[in-house]
Amino acid sequence: MSPAHPPVRRPRTLPAVLALTVAVLTLLTGCSSAPEKAAAESSGTVAVGTPSPGGESGAGEPGAGEAVAPAKVDIPSLGISSSLMDLGLNEDGTVEVPPAEKGMTAGWYTGGAIPGEAGAAVIIGHNDTRFGKAVFHDLKKITKGTEITVTDDEGAAKRFTVKDTESVSKNSFPTEKVYGQTDTPVLRLITCDGDFDAEGHPVNNLIVYATPA
Template sequence: PPAEKGMTAGWYAGGAVPGEPGPAVLIGHNDTRFGKAVFHDLHKIAEGAEITVVDGAGTAKHFTVTGKETVAKGAFPTEKVYGATGDRALRLITCDGDFDADGHPVDNLIVYAKLS
């Protein structure tokens, strides 16, 4: 999402709809030039925590965190994030880590969850 919509997460439309088979991928900022953003505290989430995703119709889907990892953007685990899964999965992705010379974070934080 654009920086001015920092409190909005974007859904990767090429993936699953949250709650359907496969990985649903939501991407959001942790900070923008406007301040804290939607995934600002994502690094605090623990395995076993519950995540609720509400669709445009107001239907809630509940997921349980199964793990998280910080990876260098150059070593992003594309298949692990976007590849087929045997369950109804959720991936939350945000920037993380130190900044490069251009002021961009060098890592991504990825949270993995499955439908509860």
């Protein structure tokens, strides 16, 4: 997995690609307990729900023209600024994550909406990896009303305001709430959170919910 080179364009007519289930199977390297391979690559993983093929994502309604995929996320009040790599699905249907060596780079889940388009846009980042502090290390400090800016490759900025946050067990990740289809633009940020299990992996996910400012 590596950052997207050149920027990815997708038509505003975003196809019905994925139906979201409530099963908690997706593992994100860097934040919670993981299979042996993932555990060997980082300090843990994050469970973020498993999309399955055959239905709609939160991708928005058909329209004219093209939308430009996001290139950068900024949270000025927390000192967070990162380019965005594209994250798709692994062969087992779980969501890809930024590789541990790219821990300071967040990723946009391409099966969801483009930020600013109708639907749920999801950005995922590590808290820590085996290389140390990662891009969303300070996301736990975010509060309601905080501004988040997502900029596309053409320089257009979409601004969002945090409406809520929650820390949830990775064993009960609210997949439909995070990825489910919405009629309006929404943004979700996800990282790891909570206490550590016996293997040293955080047991929770931190989810940030935001809407257009």
